[in-house]
Amino acid sequence: MEFALSEDQRMLQDSLKGVLAGAASLDQVRKIAVGDSDAIRMLEAALDDFGLASLLVPEAAGGLGLGLLDACLVQESLGYHVAPSRFLASALAAVALAGHPGLLGGEAKFGLAATELVSRRDGAGLALKAGKLTGTSLLAISAAGATHLLAADTKGGVHVVDAGAAQIAPMQTIDRTRMFHHVTLDGAKVLASAKADDRFLAIARLLVAADTLGAAQAMIDKAVAYAAERQQFGRVIGSFQAVKHMCAEMAAKLEPGRALIWHAAHALDIGDAEGPVMANLAKAYMAEAGTFIARTATEVHGGMGFTDLVGLHYWFKRIGVNRQLFGSPEQARETAAQLQGLVA
Amino acid sequence: MKLDLDPEYEAFRADVSETLTKNRHLAPTSEDKGYKNARRIAWQKLLIEHGLAARTIPKAYGGYGGEADILKARIIAEEFARSRVPGPMQGQGISMLVPTLLELGTEAQKQAYIRPTIEGEMIWCQGYSEPGAGSDLAALRTSAVEDGDHYVINGSKIWTSTAKQADMIFCLVRTDPAAKKHEGITYITFPMSTPGIEVRPLVDMTGSANFNEVFFTNVRVPKSGVIYQPNKGWQVANATLTHERGMLGDPNATKARFLELVTLMKTESVNGQPLIANPLLRDRLMRLQAEVYAMQANGLRITTSRLKGEQAGIAGLIVKLNGCDLNHEIARLAIDALGELGILYEDGDHLRADGSWQWRYMYDLGLIIGGGTAQIQKNIIAERGLNMPREPKLAKA
CATH class of the missing domain: 2.40.110.10 (Butyryl-CoA Dehydrogenase, subunit A, domain 2)
Structure with a gap:
């Protein structure tokens, strides 16, 4: 028995963090957040070189053929550096389109229009009719610059369409580093279809949980470092129990979440029936832990945490957005209950 | 990442399971109360003989004389839990004194105390x-x-x-x-x-x-x-305090309680509906399940660290704090789910689960405080886990 990351997995994460420390430094993130195209391109190029787009694509289809635990480690690193990336959309495309490997190789860049799988607003939703998709989808992920869109219909299916067939308009969220779009399709031809089953939604939620894990870990690291420097009443504030206990509570909440994400990813990788339950629970757990840590780490920084100067708010907002993506913690918990037959 | 066990261990599990099945008729029942009950002592001796208690204690001192093996210890605990056969005796003599004697006692002390303690003859x-x-x-x-x-x-x-x-x-x-x-x-x-x-x-x-x-x-x-x-008593005591903190907050015990709560919410009905049909209570149940699963996974991580002879770091330091709190929260939801009947205590006729949820809600609060308070645990997590500075000492008045 071994419940730990492998040497390869640690190296994957270390080398990605090395890349992100440069291309997604806080200075770069600030530029990305105001739409600086050089900064955006530089990060994209660095992540493309790393091979993120093909991480989950099978080796036979020209990908790296890695597993969901590896994907979680990548997403965690992206969250740690509040780095925008197409990775989430690519990974979910690779999961959904396992039966269509031809679409995954090469230069395909996927965006994801799947909000309506979980929550469909009045007037939103994509209808499938005679092999064509028509309608709108809100808060699509990585739609700008995509070659293909993976788009959910209103009946639990997902379909690939040419991104050129989509009209997209930005939807501004609290998180200015990541772009979300309003997508309109008008009879877009479906190139391939798959079912958005329990496993697909579970993986989407698990990856978002991993992103929050990284972002929350970064906030704890920053809070602990700040508490070791900031002096008041003639002492570093980290020596006050009031501050120490806030930090201990953050660590005590976060660390089991990490183990739960590993366990869920591994269970999904080996096809364990409990995998989807664990993944949904992980999403809910990290949403709650992340919210607590985002608030508490900000408070450890005192007034500075509230300013733009230290930039802590990028992480606060990343966690805030993640909490709602692919469903609130309440929705994820209800899914977990349904999967266990606890809902009549 | 590999969660299945090698065949050697699966064979060991089968052996343990068979031993428990074959001997369960000899196990003490709820009739066998009190310390030094003959049936309990006989059961304990039988467990030692089969290597299911005092497993790593040398034969010379009355133990089974097995090699230390974390996985085997885990399998034994899991099989007792699964089969619901009464497990080995517990107590501060067995869990704290005996390990201390083995490490630091004289030969005469080991000879005098270990055997009667592990056999339940000396409390x-x-x-x-x-x-x-x-x-x-x-x-x-x-x-x-x-x-x-x-x-x-x-x-x-x-x-x-x-x-x-x-x-x-x-x-x-x-x-x-x-x-x-x-x-x-x-x-x-x-x-x-x-x-x-x-x-x-x-x-x-x-x-x-x-x-x-x-x-x-x-x-x-x-x-x-x-x-x-x-x-030198402080060093001696510190060796044993680590044993005590490891016992409090065991995630497998917490999971067993969680499963009892699930059963309660599926079987108990209000207004003709099982409690689990109430979406507010169900949401709270799932919230606890997420924490129970997270602490179980955290436990797997600690076991792996121990197998490799590494320190478990923060994952290890949080077990007492999180585990005791989680037990208390499980009891709290059980009481809330029972509603008005949840307040009953020692009332024979209407009581659910022998009133144990109220008992646990109170007793578990004691465990949040005992064995190192929650606040002391947070100091330890901050100072040892996050390397935060210690509180400066007050100048002597």
Whole structure:
């Protein structure tokens, strides 16, 4: 028995963090957040070189053929550096389109229009009719610059369409580093279809949980470092129990979440029936832990945490957005209950 | 990442399971109450003989004499839980004193105490906390003054479980009042029948006396009861405190309680609907399940660290804090789910689960405080896990 990351997995994460420390430094993130195209391109190029787009694509289809635990480690690193990336959309495309490997190789860049799988607003939703998709989808992920869109219909299916067939308009969220779009399709031809089953939604939620894990870990690291420097009443504030206990509570909440994400990813990788339950629970757990840590780490920084100067708010907002993506913690918990037959 | 076990261990699991099935008719029942019950002692001896209790304790001292194997220990615990066959005896003698003796005791002490302790013939209590020394244990003041080859002990201890039943006590006493507070303490063992010892039950909020106060008035005990060396008691005690903290917050025990709560919410009905059909209660249940699963996975991570001989870091430091809190929250949801009937206690006719949820809600609060308070745990997580600075010492007035 071994419940730990492998040497390869640690190296994957270390080398990605090395890349992100440069291309997604806080200075770069600030530029990305105001739409600086050089900064955006530089990060994209660095992540493309790393091979993120093909991480989950099978080796036979020209990908790296890695597993969901590896994907979680990548997403965690992206969250740690509040780095925008197409990775989430690519990974979910690779999961959904396992039966269509031809679409995954090469230069395909996927965006994801799947909000309506979980929550469909009045007037939103994509209808499938005679092999064509028509309608709108809100808060699509990585739609700008995509070659293909993976788009959910209103009946639990997902379909690939040419991104050129989509009209997209930005939807501004609290998180200015990541772009979300309003997508309109008008009879877009479906190139391939798959079912958005329990496993697909579970993986989407698990990856978002991993992103929050990284972002929350970064906030704890920053809070602990700040508490070791900031002096008041003639002492570093980290020596006050009031501050120490806030930090201990953050660590005590976060660390089991990490183990739960590993366990869920591994269970999904080996096809364990409990995998989807664990993944949904992980999403809910990290949403709650992340919210607590985002608030508490900000408070450890005192007034500075509230300013733009230290930039802590990028992480606060990343966690805030993640909490709602692919469903609130309440929705994820209800899914977990349904999967266990606890809902009549 | 690999969660399945090697065939050698799966075979071991099958053996354990078979032994339990074959012998379960010999196990003590709820009729076999109290310490030193003949059936309980016989069962304990049978478990030792099969390597299911005292597994790593050498044969020379009455144990099974097996190699230390974390996975086998885990499998044994899982099989007892799964089969619901009564497990090995527990107690502070077995969990804390015996490991200490094995590490630091003299040959004579090992010979005298280990066998009767693990077989359940000798019951121990622990004399650590005092009215003035709780979280600050090293401030303890119970004094032991040399008198030839004896010490004369005066003072008092509190939170002493099983003091009434105990044959022996392992105790921290101050032997050098002039030394720094951690350096004048001695770890000593002596019989509870020694003249001058008075035990008073300490009734707690559950209505029973789960603990006692123990008073010492000129208690004369031989120096041969000292474990390791005089004035080195703090190091000796620290070795055993780690054992105690490991026991509190066990994620498998928490999972078992969670499953009882699920059963309760599926079977108990209000207004013709099972409790689990209430979406607000169900959401709270799933919230707890996420935490239970997270702590279980955290436990797997700790086991792996131990297998590799590595420190588990923060994952290890949070077990007591999170686990005890989670147990308390599980009891709280059970009571809320039961609603009006949740307030019943010791009422035979209408009680659910023998009133144990209310009992646990109160007793578990005691465990959040005992064995190192939640606040002390947070200091430890911050200082050892996050390398945050210690509180500066106050200047002496």
